[in-house]
Amino acid sequence: MNKFLKTTAAVAVMAIASMGMATSQSMAEGKLSVSVALDPGSWDPIDTFLVAWGAVGSNIFDGLTERDTNAKLHPGLATSWEVLDEGVRIRFKLREGVKFHNGEPFNAEAVKFTFDRLLGEIGAKGPQRANYTSVESVEIIDDYTVDFHLTQPDPVLLTKLAGYGAMIVPPKYITEKGEDYFNTHPVGTGPFSFVSYEPKVDLELKANPDYWGDVAKVSELEYRFISELTTAVAELQAGRLDIVEDLPISMLSVVKDDAKLDVVSTAGPTVYGLRFNTRDGITANKDVRKAIVMAVDRSTIIKSLLAGEAEEIASFQSSLSFGYDPELKPLPYNPEEAKKLLKAAGVAPGTEIQIDIRAGKPTFNEVVQAVGAYLQTVGLKAVIKPYENSVFLNDIVPQGKTGALFQQSWGGWTLDYDNTAYLLYHTGQKWNPYGTDAKLDAMLEEQRPMTDVAKREELLKNIAAYVADEALEMPLYGLKAIYGVNKRLEGFVPAPDNRVKLNTVSIKQ
Amino acid sequence: MAESMKKKRSFDLSMELIVGATLLIVILLSALFAHQLFPDGVDKIDLLSRLTPPFAKPEHPLGSDPLGRDVLARVVAGGRISLLIGVTSVIGAVTLGVTIGLIAGFYRGITDMLMMRFVDIQLALPFILLAITFIAILGGSLINTIILLIVSQWVQYARLVRGQVLALRDREFILAARAIGVKDWRIIVQHLLPNLTGPVIVLMTLNVANNILLESSLTFLGMGVDPTIPTWGGMLAEGRSYLQTAWWVSVFPGLAIMLTVLGLNLLGDWMRDQLDPTGKTSL
Numbered sequence: 192m193n194k195f196l197k198t199t200a201a202v203a204v205m206a207i208a209s210m211g212m213a214t215s216q217s218m219a220e221g222k223l224s225v226s227v228a229l230d231p232g233s234w235d236p237i238d239t240f241l242v243a244w245g246a247v248g249s250n251i252f253d254g255l256t257e258r259d260t261n262a263k264l265h266p267g268l269a270t271s272w273e274v275l276d277e278g279v280r281i282r283f284k285l286r287e288g289v290k291f292h293n294g295e296p297f298n299a300e301a302v303k304f305t306f307d308r309l310l311g312e313i314g315a316k317g318p319q320r321a322n323y324t325s326v327e328s329v330e331i332i333d334d335y336t337v338d339f340h341l342t343q344p345d346p347v348l349l350t351k352l353a354g355y356g357a358m359i360v361p362p363k364y365i366t367e368k369g370e371d372y373f374n375t376h377p378v379g380t381g382p383f384s385f386v387s388y389e390p391k392v393d394l395e396l397k398a399n400p401d402y403w404g405d406v407a408k409v410s411e412l413e414y415r416f417i418s419e420l421t422t423a424v425a426e427l428q429a430g431r432l433d434i435v436e437d438l439p440i441s442m443l444s445v446v447k448d449d450a451k452l453d454v455v456s457t458a459g460p461t462v463y464g465l466r467f468n469t470r471d472g473i474t475a476n477k478d479v480r481k482a483i484v485m486a487v488d489r490s491t492i493i494k495s496l497l498a499g500e501a502e503e504i505a506s507f508q509s510s511l512s513f514g515y516d517p518e519l520k521p522l523p524y525n526p527e528e529a530k531k532l533l534k535a536a537g538v539a540p541g542t543e544i545q546i547d548i549r550a551g552k553p554t555f556n557e558v559v560q561a562v563g564a565y566l567q568t569v570g571l572k573a574v575i576k577p578y579e580n581s582v583f584l585n586d587i588v589p590q591g592k593t594g595a596l597f598q599q600s601w602g603g604w605t606l607d608y609d610n611t612a613y614l615l616y617h618t619g620q621k622w623n624p625y626g627t628d629a630k631l632d633a634m635l636e637e638q639r640p641m642t643d644v645a646k647r648e649e650l651l652k653n654i655a656a657y658v659a660d661e662a663l664e665m666p667l668y669g670l671k672a673i674y675g676v677n678k679r680l681e682g683f684v685p686a687p688d689n690r691v692k693l694n695t696v697s698i699k700q
Numbered sequence: 701m702a703e704s705m706k707k708k709r710s711f712d713l714s715m716e717l718i719v720g721a722t723l724l725i726v727i728l729l730s731a732l733f734a735h736q737l738f739p740d741g742v743d744k745i746d747l748l749s750r751l752t753p754p755f756a757k758p759e760h761p762l763g764s765d766p767l768g769r770d771v772l773a774r775v776v777a778g779g780r781i782s783l784l785i786g787v788t789s790v791i792g793a794v795t796l797g798v799t800i801g802l803i804a805g806f807y808r809g810i811t812d813m814l815m816m817r818f819v820d821i822q823l824a825l826p827f828i829l830l831a832i833t834f835i836a837i838l839g840g841s842l843i844n845t846i847i848l849l850i851v852s853q854w855v856q857y858a859r860l861v862r863g864q865v866l867a868l869r870d871r872e873f874i875l876a877a878r879a880i881g882v883k884d885w886r887i888i889v890q891h892l893l894p895n896l897t898g899p900v901i902v903l904m905t906l907n908v909a910n911n912i913l914l915e916s917s918l919t920f921l922g923m924g925v926d927p928t929i930p931t932w933g934g935m936l937a938e939g940r941s942y943l944q945t946a947w948w949v950s951v952f953p954g955l956a957i958m959l960t961v962l963g964l965n966l967l968g969d970w971m972r973d974q975l976d977p978t979g980k981t982s983l
Contacts, residue, residue: 421941441766441941495747496766553941557766560928564745564767575926579835 221698222411223680225434226423230391230416234377235370236358237309237317242689245354245604246436247394247414249690252358252379255283255302256349260457260686262511262606264349268297268359268380278344278642285335289403291361292384299331304362306339313370319356323348344640346647347607354604354690382407382694391416398694408682408697427452427675433698435675436689440554443498446675456500457685458510459672461602463555465546465562466615466664467595470625473538474595480662481522482532483544483596486569487562488524493668496557501668506655507601507611509669511687514608514651519659521666529569540570545594547587550577555598558667591624599664604688608651609638616658631657720966723959731779741773743928751946763948765938775952778930781842783960785915785931786908789849794904796850797857798896802888804858805865816862819855827852831918842925845918849911860903864896897975901968909961932957 229243236244236252257267269283289297306329314320325345330338341348351357359380365373377385382404383396394414398407415432417423424442426432428449438446438454446452467474467483474480493501502510505521544566548559556577563573576594578587587593599622603610614620617635618627634657638650658664672687682695734742746768754763754771762772804815834848868874869892877887915925916933927934932953939950 421943424944439941442944445944491747495750495768553938556927556938560767561745561747563928564743573928575928577927578840579832582835 221409223409224413226417233374237319240318246689250383251381254353256353258353279341281339292378295361299337303329407694433677438673438675455685456671456673459687462669463600464666465596466599478532482529484522484665485525486529487565500671504666508608512606516652544571547593547597716966716970723963730776734777738773741770742777754948774930778932782912782932786912789846792850793853797854801858801861805862822855905964905968
């Protein structure tokens with residue numbers, strides 16, 4: 192009897208095991224491991240603005256629109272849209288037959304629920320709502336048609352619908368299970384669905400076989416939260432991670448030298464530069480500002496300190512940005528001309544020039560030291576003053592307490608120059624402590640409500656050219672988005688904004 | 701037998717003195733004259749020869765850092781700020797801490813209670829919080845960094861010294877001194893203080909190294925010195941992200957800190973033996 196039981200059990204185990212094998216073979220195989228620097232703590236799209244959320248959330252959720260890695264917009268959960276009534280109404284046709292991971296159908300109801308929630312009481316608690324205040328209401332026309340009513344035309348809205356707070360969430364699931372449960376058990380329509388989440392450790396996902404787009408080529412996807420990049424790179428080398436995002440420049444050669452690994456990069460949205468105190472001291476003079484820019488060999492800095500993983504910029508935007516003008520060239524490196532300009536402006540050799548930076552940013556710290564050395568060559572004595580992050584961001588810059596130059600870095604996944612220029616140059620903005628230029632203000636205000644895309648782009652280009660001509664800043668570089676990737680992956684396409692969709696990636700056996 | 705042991709011991713003592721003092725003098729002198737020793741090496745940035753490995757090029761015997769500056773020149777010059785911060789802050793903390801510990805332990809009573817409660821409050825404040833408050837109020841500078849380090853560390857000495865004094869104050873030699881009417885301050889200076897040197901010196905030598913490193917972590921809070929001025933702690937921090945690709949950027953300043961601490965330790969050992977009243981008779 193006993194023996195019989197054992198045998199049956201053994202047979203049963205074998206049968207189950209072979210069944211397991213059979214099912215896993217029918218689907219895509221393999222597990223993908225990706226490192227994420229931070230644990231956002233909540234997977235609700237409206238709770239955070241962290242890039243780490245964007246990286247993960249884009250694989251769980253979908254927006255009405257979708258943006259590819261070249262920053263082009265495509266249909267997402269909406270198959271088409273029409274801008275009506277001079278830009279204050281947008282009609283979306285929704286994709287039919289899409290289901291959330293829990294089986295709930297996606298329809299107009301879900302879209303309305305998502306935006307009522309984002310713009311209502313619950314959204315008010317999070318940081319995402321501010322991005323979508325141009326939406327007044329969402330009206331259901333039929334099951335698969337919705338109208339967005341806007342308070343004013345918002346040229347960036349369609350892009351903003353492709354990510355973060357505008358990701359569509361399941362109404363029934365959230366109503367039944369509650370907000371807290373949804374935070375730790377996310378359900379969306381994306382290519383991967385939720386399996387388990389251990390805070391500060393990892394998030395496990397599995398392929399969604401019913402995905403409306405390309406079904407994932409791997410069966411499992413794991414995100415591990417590793418804040419120390421050195422650790423992440425060591426894990427990549429050991430083969431326990433497949434993708435590491437935001438690889439630091441100093442570790443590029445470690446990854447490049449490893450036969451199993453690759454460095455993959457693409458133009459990114461984040462730009463770095465030094466802005467001038469245009470109100471006080473020698474930098475109130477436009478010619479002095481131009482001289483300071485010309486004194487610094489930016490392309491050598493990019494080639495050597497940044498290992499070429501950056502692009503030279505002429506205005507405060509990357510080549511992906513809407514409003515980028517390839518015709519606009521940065522001021523040339525010309526120390527002789529710089530010396531002449533400084534002399535003409537009456538700046539004595541050995542004049543001290545203070546550069547304020549944020550402490551604890553190793554790469555930029557090196558760049559600024561190099562900038563200081565270049566300024567030395569035209570007779571200016573650079574003094575670098577590091578500040579604690581929050582002091583710098585909340586007091587020194589907004590209160591206009593900086594030295595002649597101060598650090599500015601600017602990201603933003605929407606990739607629209609308006610998002611940068613308005614906040615950096617319009618009078619009275621937090622990030623514009625010194626400038627009060629009525630002409631610039633007028634240009635910035637004029638483009639905002641414009642629905643004519645080509646005309647608005649032209650205006651943005653004019654703004655960039657004007658700012659460059661006034662030399663309001665020393666644009667340094669746009670950093671590429673750099674990924675360390677295991678060579679066993681196939682079909683990996685780097686995204687500029689960390690939001691890599693992993694359904695196209697497969698594992699070579 | 702006793703004679704030979706004594707001889708051997710005095711030989712050891714002088715070795716400690718010679719090695720310790722030589723190390724420190726060499727480090728100190730070269731730091732002071734770094735700009736004379738390396739006329740254009742300390743701050744000169746050369747992006748094209750960045751991260752040269754050591755012993756590869758004659759102009760960079762210990763290699764170059766991420767900005768192409770000479771590591772040897774910077775290590776030598778880095779001693780200036782690092783030693784200044786490390787040594788002055790420890791001397792300040794010792795002076796303050798030992799005085800307060802002596803008074804509190806010797807007089808006991810209300811003085812002791814008040815002082816020790818103050819120490820408790822100070823110990824309850826985390827260093828980072830203290831540092832951030834400091835920056836907000838006083839701003840960052842070299843002097844403020846030293847003051848901050850003194851303020852955050854004197855309590856260790858106060859505690860240590862008070863404990864020692866409590867153990868000593870009822871010993872026979874102190875009671876005897878009191879019995880014959882020796883004044884308080886003489887008991888403190890002549891009888892108590894020499895008996896405290898051992899543990900205080902050990903703590904001091906440890907703290908010098910610690911403070912050299914703390915200076916670099918303060919830079920992260922925006923409190924340290926201008927990053928172009930070389931300091932050992934700053935160089936270590938800068939080299940951290942290059943540890944796998946360019947070890948020399950952080951290893952050599954680390955070595956400099958190690959040698960300094962070794963020198964201080966040897967000198968401290970020697971000084972303790974010289975000052976310790978029991979040391980001469982107990983062996």
